[in-house]
Amino acid sequence: MIDAPPPIEVRDVTMAYGDFVIQRDLNFPINQGDIFVIMGGSGCGKSTLLKHMLGLIAPAAGDIVYSGQSFVHANSNEQERMRQRWGITYQSGGLFSAMTLAENISLPLQLYTRFSPKERMEIIAYKLALVGLDGYQDYYPSEISGGMRKRAALARAIAMDPDILFFDEPSAGLDPISSRLLDELIVQLKESIGATVVMVTHELPSIFAIATNSVYLDANTRTMIAYGDPRELRDHSEQAVVRQFLTRSSATKIEETA
Amino acid sequence: MSDTAPVFQLDTTQSDTLILALTGDWIQGAGAPDFNDLRTNLNALSPKTLIVHFDNIEQWDSILMAFLLQCSNHCQDKGIALDTTSLPESAQRLLDVATAVRPHQRPEPGDYHWLTSINPLRMLKATMGNIRESLAFIGEVAMALANLVVGKANTRYVDFRAFCYQSGPDAFAIISLISILVGMILGYLGAVQLQQFGAGIYVADLVVIGTLREMGALMTAVVMAGRTGAAYAAQLGTMQTNEEIDAIVTLGISPMEFLVVPRMLALVVMMPLLTIYADVLGILGGALVAGGMGITPLQYFNQASAAVEMNHIMVGLIKSVTFALLIAVAGCRSGINSGRSSAAVGQAATQAVVTAIIYLIVADAAINILCQQLDY
Ligand SMILES: Nc1ncnc2c1ncn2[C@@H]1O[C@H](COP(=O)(O)OP(=O)(O)OP(=O)(O)O)[C@@H](O)[C@H]1O
Ligand SMILES: [Mg+2]
Numbered sequence: 122m123i124d125a126p127p128p129i130e131v132r133d134v135t136m137a138y139g140d141f142v143i144q145r146d147l148n149f150p151i152n153q154g155d156i157f158v159i160m161g162g163s164g165c166g167k168s169t170l171l172k173h174m175l176g177l178i179a180p181a182a183g184d185i186v187y188s189g190q191s192f193v194h195a196n197s198n199e200q201e202r203m204r205q206r207w208g209i210t211y212q213s214g215g216l217f218s219a220m221t222l223a224e225n226i227s228l229p230l231q232l233y234t235r236f237s238p239k240e241r242m243e244i245i246a247y248k249l250a251l252v253g254l255d256g257y258q259d260y261y262p263s264e265i266s267g268g269m270r271k272r273a274a275l276a277r278a279i280a281m282d283p284d285i286l287f288f289d290e291p292s293a294g295l296d297p298i299s300s301r302l303l304d305e306l307i308v309q310l311k312e313s314i315g316a317t318v319v320m321v322t323h324e325l326p327s328i329f330a331i332a333t334n335s336v337y338l339d340a341n342t343r344t345m346i347a348y349g350d351p352r353e354l355r356d357h358s359e360q361a362v363v364r365q366f367l368t369r370s371s372a373t374k375i376e377e378t379a
Numbered sequence: 380m381s382d383t384a385p386v387f388q389l390d391t392t393q394s395d396t397l398i399l400a401l402t403g404d405w406i407q408g409a410g411a412p413d414f415n416d417l418r419t420n421l422n423a424l425s426p427k428t429l430i431v432h433f434d435n436i437e438q439w440d441s442i443l444m445a446f447l448l449q450c451s452n453h454c455q456d457k458g459i460a461l462d463t464t465s466l467p468e469s470a471q472r473l474l475d476v477a478t479a480v481r482p483h484q485r486p487e488p489g490d491y492h493w494l495t496s497i498n499p500l501r502m503l504k505a506t507m508g509n510i511r512e513s514l515a516f517i518g519e520v521a522m523a524l525a526n527l528v529v530g531k532a533n534t535r536y537v538d539f540r541a542f543c544y545q546s547g548p549d550a551f552a553i554i555s556l557i558s559i560l561v562g563m564i565l566g567y568l569g570a571v572q573l574q575q576f577g578a579g580i581y582v583a584d585l586v587v588i589g590t591l592r593e594m595g596a597l598m599t600a601v602v603m604a605g606r607t608g609a610a611y612a613a614q615l616g617t618m619q620t621n622e623e624i625d626a627i628v629t630l631g632i633s634p635m636e637f638l639v640v641p642r643m644l645a646l647v648v649m650m651p652l653l654t655i656y657a658d659v660l661g662i663l664g665g666a667l668v669a670g671g672m673g674i675t676p677l678q679y680f681n682q683a684s685a686a687v688e689m690n691h692i693m694v695g696l697i698k699s700v701t702f703a704l705l706i707a708v709a710g711c712r713s714g715i716n717s718g719r720s721s722a723a724v725g726q727a728a729t730q731a732v733v734t735a736i737i738y739l740i741v742a743d744a745a746i747n748i749l750c751q752q753l754d755y
Contacts, residue, residue, distance in 0.1 A: 175625070176629075177625050201631040204628075205630075211622040213620075213621055214621065215622035215625060217623050218621060228630065229630050232533060233631075
């Protein structure tokens with residue numbers, strides 16, 4: 122059997138804002154069905170890497186390859202076609218503030234599917250119910266709480282049953298129960314629609330609960346220093362920083378006080 | 380409470396190992412010493428080790444910590460070993476936390492003298508870049524419009540309708556006020572001059588031609604630049620800040636088709652209508668002034684209707700459509716290119732209005748010269 126190319130491959134990517142290099146020589150694949158976590162300290166470039174993967178900013182060097190097809194070198198029609206298979210939530214939500222939740226979710230459905238208006242309303246109700254927000258169809262994003270906005274953004278991201286889901290800090294700002302429900306939801310979605318999930322998160326419980334693979338970006342050496350199952354990395358990584366990150370112990374001289 | 384001034388003393392008996400003795404109350408308002416004094420001393424002596432002695436200090440707060448942090452950063456930079464074991468445990472811990480992450484070194488922004496900002500070559504280059512970007516933006520908008528014509532654009536009719544409402548009926552009150560007043564100003568301007576020649580009745584001609592060809596379209600455009608152009612920039616800038624534009628792009632939707640086209644079309648449809656409305660009110664404003672000069676309304680409107688010609692109206696309408704396009708381009712471009720902060724959104728709105736007014740005046744002059752050459 123010939124191996125299919127992985128759904129996402131990051132190849133020799135260098136990220137920079139102007140002359141200020143944030144990360145260099147990033148090289149790793151993300152395999153089919155993975156729940157893949159991008160980890161690292163604050164400001165190491167996780168959101169920026171995600172923006173490169175989404176094609177919102179071109180990387181300073183290197184390429185992102187989707188199922189064997191380069192995104193950076195694709196023309197805009199091909200890029201658009203690739204994007205239609207993605208679902209994305211942004212760190213600050215990214216819901217359209219001038220539209221109600223129903224309109225937000227309905228937009229991709231209207232553009233890319235042929236559902237009747239009634240079917241569309243049913244699908245919207247179903248997607249909102251998945252994130253516990255059924256009944257909030259006619260609310261504007263400014264009328265719901267921050268955590269609810271996160272969940273609404275997730276509902277929009279899964280509107281089209283995407284092949285790849287990108288989440289930037291999906292559970293930041295959620296209470297522990299909602300955050301656990303969200304983890305479960307992500308696993309369920311992955312299993313039911315067979316999606317590959319890429320997420321940026323700091324939440325250790327959530328990382329150990331659901332992640333199957335990960336990469337660690339280091340702010341000091343400005344490159345990736347670990348790749349693999351986060352549970353493996355926690356126990357056996359050669360890099361002390363990574364073990365400390367994953368066990369929540371401090372990298373400084375302060376001793377843990379019991 | 381004891382009120383002893385905070386001081387430091389440097390024991391220099393050993394040249395390699397200095398002892399820094401801190402005494403007094405290191406609290407806010409007690410006049411803590413400046414770290415720069417210590418820095419000068421340290422630079423002069425260049426020791427290998429610095430031992431902090433913390434003697435009978437009864438009170439200390441962030442002032443002490445700020446001093447110690449500078450001390451610690453300086454020692455790190457210069458490779459001096461710093462011994463802080465005599466500090467109270469709480470201060471020790473705070474210092475550890477504060478020094479856990481090294482201060483961020485901003486990349487040098489390059490060596491700019493303020494004079495370079497008025498260097499004509501540099502200004503020319505910036506202007507050319509700006510014009511090139513504007514043209515690229517207009518090109519993208521044109522492609523989006525072409526998609527709209529062939530029915531492939533992701534432009535929503537509801538958006539178009541909402542923006543029509545915002546830029547049309549909502550602007551009625553202010554347009555009414557401005558155009559009546561401008562009509563009156565034109566009337567006074569003409570009346571004073573024309574009455575000297577006993578030609579007072581021609582004030583009607585002056586108001587009609589001035590309003591139809593020039594002031595109706597221009598004043599409407601200035602109001603719309605301030606109202607709608609700035610609003611477009613602020614809306615799109617906030618969407619940029621909110622990552623909404625990112626979301627649109629990654630849904631595979633062109634922001635040009637989805638955001639810019641409905642706004643632009645709404646202005647292009649509403650501006651000529653508003654201009655006609657402003658024309659009518661401007662001529663009415665002129666009638667008020669003429670009435671004050673003893674010209675009866677009948678005489679005024681009789682004279683005015685003779686002066687109304689199709690080509691005057693057409694010039695005004697052509698101008699208003701041109702202005703609408705320019706205001707929409709200035710507003711939407713500033714908004715989409717806005718930075719991601721509240722200050723940047725404010726800047727985008729300002730830039731939208733300033734650019735739009737420059738565009739308006741230049742375009743107005745160009746159209747006038749063209750009409751003059753074509754004898755229209
Ligand atoms: N527009 C920008 N211009 C210049 N530098 C930027 C810009 N955006 C981000 N940076 C810098 O890039 C680095 C990485 O930022 P990024 O947002 O990717 O971090 P992150 O890993 O997502 O952090 P967090 O976990 O806090 O969200 C930071 O050091 C930041 O200062
Ligand atoms: Mg981030």
